Amino acid sequence: xxxxxxxxxxxxxxxxxxxxxxxxxxxxxxxxxxxxxxxxxxxxxxxxxxxxxxxxxxxxxxxxxxxxxxxxxxxxxxxxxxxxxxxxxxxxxxxxxxxxxxxxxxxxxxxxxxxxxxxxxxxxxxxxxxxxxxxxxxxxxxxxxxxxxxxxxxxxxxxxxxxxxxxxxxxxxxxxxxxxxxxxxxxxxxxxxxxxxxxxxxxxxxxxxxxxxxxxxxxxxxxxxxxxxxxxxxxxxxxxxxxxxxxxxxxxxxxxxxxxxxxxxxxxxxxxxxxxxxxxxxxxxxxxxxxxxxxxxxxxxxxxxxxxxxxxxxxxxxxxxxxxxxxxxxxxxxxxxxxxxxxxxxxxxxxxxxxxxxxxxxxxxxxxxxxxxxxxxxxxxxxxxxxxxxxxxxxxxxx
Amino acid sequence: xxxxxxxxxxxxxxxxxxxxxxxxxxxxxxxxxxxxxxxxxxxxxxxxxxxxxxxxxxxxxxxxxxxxxxxxxxxxxxxxxxxxxxxxxxxxxxxxxxxxxxxxxxxxxxxxxxxxxxxxxxxxxxxxxxxxxxxxxxxxxxxxxxxxxxxxxxxxxxxxxxxxxxxxxxxxxxxxxxxxxxxxxxxxxxxxxxxxxxxxxxxxxxxxxxxxxxxxxxxxxxxxxxxxxxxxxxxxxxxxxxxxxxxxxxxxxxxxxxxxxxxxxxxxxxxxxxxxxxxxxxxxxxxxxxxxxxxxxxxxxxxxxxxxxxxxxxxxxxxxxxxxxxxxxxxxxxxxxxxxxxxxxxxxxxxxxxxxxxxxxxxxxxxxxxxxxxxxxxxxxxxxxxxxxxxxxxxxxxx
Numbered sequence: 001x002x003x004x005x006x007x008x009x010x011x012x013x014x015x016x017x018x019x020x021x022x023x024x025x026x027x028x029x030x031x032x033x034x035x036x037x038x039x040x041x042x043x044x045x046x047x048x049x050x051x052x053x054x055x056x057x058x059x060x061x062x063x064x065x066x067x068x069x070x071x072x073x074x075x076x077x078x079x080x081x082x083x084x085x086x087x088x089x090x091x092x093x094x095x096x097x098x099x100x101x102x103x104x105x106x107x108x109x110x111x112x113x114x115x116x117x118x119x120x121x122x123x124x125x126x127x128x129x130x131x132x133x134x135x136x137x138x139x140x141x142x143x144x145x146x147x148x149x150x151x152x153x154x155x156x157x158x159x160x161x162x163x164x165x166x167x168x169x170x171x172x173x174x175x176x177x178x179x180x181x182x183x184x185x186x187x188x189x190x191x192x193x194x195x196x197x198x199x200x201x202x203x204x205x206x207x208x209x210x211x212x213x214x215x216x217x218x219x220x221x222x223x224x225x226x227x228x229x230x231x232x233x234x235x236x237x238x239x240x241x242x243x244x245x246x247x248x249x250x251x252x253x254x255x256x257x258x259x260x261x262x263x264x265x266x267x268x269x270x271x272x273x274x275x276x277x278x279x280x281x282x283x284x285x286x287x288x289x290x291x292x293x294x295x296x297x298x299x300x301x302x303x304x305x306x307x308x309x310x311x312x313x314x315x316x317x318x319x320x321x322x323x324x325x326x327x328x329x330x331x332x333x334x335x336x337x338x339x340x341x342x343x344x345x346x347x348x349x350x351x352x353x354x355x356x357x358x359x360x361x362x363x364x365x366x367x368x369x370x371x372x373x374x375x376x377x378x379x380x381x382x383x384x385x386x387x388x389x390x391x392x393x394x395x396x397x398x399x
Numbered sequence: 400x401x402x403x404x405x406x407x408x409x410x411x412x413x414x415x416x417x418x419x420x421x422x423x424x425x426x427x428x429x430x431x432x433x434x435x436x437x438x439x440x441x442x443x444x445x446x447x448x449x450x451x452x453x454x455x456x457x458x459x460x461x462x463x464x465x466x467x468x469x470x471x472x473x474x475x476x477x478x479x480x481x482x483x484x485x486x487x488x489x490x491x492x493x494x495x496x497x498x499x500x501x502x503x504x505x506x507x508x509x510x511x512x513x514x515x516x517x518x519x520x521x522x523x524x525x526x527x528x529x530x531x532x533x534x535x536x537x538x539x540x541x542x543x544x545x546x547x548x549x550x551x552x553x554x555x556x557x558x559x560x561x562x563x564x565x566x567x568x569x570x571x572x573x574x575x576x577x578x579x580x581x582x583x584x585x586x587x588x589x590x591x592x593x594x595x596x597x598x599x600x601x602x603x604x605x606x607x608x609x610x611x612x613x614x615x616x617x618x619x620x621x622x623x624x625x626x627x628x629x630x631x632x633x634x635x636x637x638x639x640x641x642x643x644x645x646x647x648x649x650x651x652x653x654x655x656x657x658x659x660x661x662x663x664x665x666x667x668x669x670x671x672x673x674x675x676x677x678x679x680x681x682x683x684x685x686x687x688x689x690x691x692x693x694x695x696x697x698x699x700x701x702x703x704x705x706x707x708x709x710x711x712x713x714x715x716x717x718x719x720x721x722x723x724x725x726x727x728x729x730x731x732x733x734x735x736x737x738x739x740x741x742x743x744x745x746x747x748x749x750x751x752x753x754x755x756x757x758x759x760x761x762x763x764x765x766x767x768x769x770x771x772x773x774x775x776x777x778x779x780x781x782x783x784x785x786x787x788x789x790x791x792x793x794x795x796x797x798x
């Protein structure tokens with residue numbers, strides 16, 4: 001059996017580039033940019049007034065002048081004009097083009113306007129309240145880098161440079177597959193020996209957060225049925241996320257069915273808890289990657305976040321970040337398995353402190369709703385002291 | 400002019416409960432639960448095998464027996480049976496119902512099976528590998544609390560208890576409105592004095608993250624046009640998010656138009672930078688809340704996160720969290736305005752450290768794509784030392 005580190009590195013060696021596609025700007029949120037974005041003009045594109053007030057030539061102020069005739073009123077959105085008479089001024093609005101021959105904007109609060117004249121109440125500073133053309137970015141400058149996750153701020157930048165359509169990374173086509181005769185639909189009332197499907201719904205929801213609309217499938221524990229369905233699924237998906245059917249049980253047909261279909265097993269079983277019987281493989285003929293998770297809720301949920309999420313991020317060109325939290329209690333792990341323990345994380349004085357939550361094994365579903373993620377505890381360690389930094393796999397947005 | 404604290408508290412005093420609605424489970428991700436969710440049965444609903452192996456009666460082991468005849472094979476999904484002969488055993492699969500009169504499951508790894516008999520290789524512990532009925536949750540127990548954000552983990556729990564439809568908080572209907580003659584569509588090539596609309600697209604994207612599909616509107620700087628459009632908008636929306644037109648300019652018709660339409664001004668202008676000319680009001684006749692942000696990109700973006708986001712969270716019953724980060728450099732703010740400074744936040748040894756990013760005033764759009772959020776720096780402070788905890792308003796998912 002391989003170690004967690006070996007399994008993790010192996011999964012990350014099997015990332016796939018799914019290419020690029022162009023989407024409308026409004027559909028680009030949450031997607032990953034596949035090209036550098038350059039400024040199509042200077043930003044700002046003109047000397048821009050940042051306050052409402054008057055624009056004038058600083059040279060006149062330098063000559064001791066403090067009363068200025070108002071030549072014009074310039075709203076935002078008007079073409080550039082020139083102040084002909086350097087002893088005069090114009091009224092100017094925020095966002096408007098600062099006229100040629102003017103180099104200072106004095107806000108209304110510092111001026112008295114009377115009978116078509118503006119009188120300065122305060123000595124201004126040359127250049128004040130003018131956002132100089134090109135001072136944020138020059139035309140041609142890279143304003144967003146390839147492999148950036150597009151959030152609200154990036155949408156603002158893309159809008160400003162005219163990116164009505166955006167080149168983004170394609171997302172993999174994914175089907176989540178539940179196996180097991182004990183499973184019934186959520187809307188059904190289960191018989192005493194049955195349970196409702198929860199894992200594939202949870203995976204569906206997790207994938208929605210990645211902007212992936214997954215298909216879902218339920219297979220009975222029959223080798224032929226499993227093989228037939230997987231054959232189709234391999235042809236029509238980039239990734240299969242399976243839950244259940246990978247243990248040592250007599251009806252765990254998945255590993256054999258997958259191998260008979262030509263899926264190459266990369267590994268089966270990892271020295272970890274929960275999630276030990278994890279089966280991972282690739283189908284070279286269709287370029288499909290198969291994550292086959294053990295069916296316990298905590299096992300599927302943990303392995304999705306431990307393995308699939310970094311795999312997806314790396315496949316999309318995003319940084320795979322390793323986060324650490326501070327252990328707020330003592331722990332040990334004398335066994336040979338890497339442990340993924342459910343924790344609540346609190347922000348205390350700018351620090352991320354992790355406290356274990358009480359759980360009841362890998363079948364315990366409700367504890368997953370109470371935790372913020374898993375801490376990763378290495379095997380064969382006599383003790384982890386309070387205050388130790390430990391790797392953290394988050395399962396919930398914290399900040 | 401009021402202080403930031405006064406403005407913030409005032410906004411949070413104007414939250415609105417938009418009621419509840421029932422949605423399909425698959426549409427519930429990202430929504431807020433409006434009812435407590437109770438277990439409709441025990442969890443697990445039966446004594447459940449957590450390993451593949453054999454189930455037997457511990458009393459036989461206690462009597463010194465180590466070889467057991469296999470009576471049956473029990474897959475997951477089969478009804479409960481009883482082990483009649485307490486000196487025999489059954490093969491059992493993970494997820495299956497542990498038979499009556501058995502109280503221990505020994506995994507295949509610890510058993511040798513030959514000719515219909517199982518021989519123990521290791522002394523088991525009573526109760527091992529059995530997930531006891533009701534040990535996670537008893538029927539009737541509250542498994543999820545009202546006012547919980549529904550993520551993948553909650554979808555798992557909702558599935559398990561049969562919540563095919565889920566009662567959630569209704570989201571407000573929102574229109575984002577840009578004002579200004581200088582603004583053109585993203586797909587257009589602007590004239591030299593024009594700029595493309597970026598703020599309302601950025602707001603649209605930010606609202607999408609909250610699962611709100613906003614309408615967008617662009618108004619020219621004409622008092623009548625603004626008033627006509629706002630009259631309709633007030634009747635058809637719960638919230639208006641406006642950008643621009645609230646300064647002291649001659650064409651800033653929004654405050655007067657809003658007041659003429661019967662919108663009650665709660666405040667106008669806050670002692671802060673960016674975002675000072677923020678106008679906030681409520682229209683009692685239609686129960687519409689109006690956030691009218693100054694039009695500079697950083698001002699709109701900052702105020703959305705500073706004011707609107709906590710307002711939305713509180714309206715939906717979510718906790719309004721106050722997060723702090725550790726300042727990683729020295730700062731001062733001798734002025735009278737609360738400053739919201741753009742920062743990058745790094746995780747270093749479990750700590751969140753904030754470093755200022757270079758920015759170029761409130762018109763600087765690209766700096767918003769480079770920051771993780773704003774730190775809030777109180778006015779009239781001689782100095783903030785490196786290491787000081789400062790309030791943090793995040794604008795991007797960090798963890």
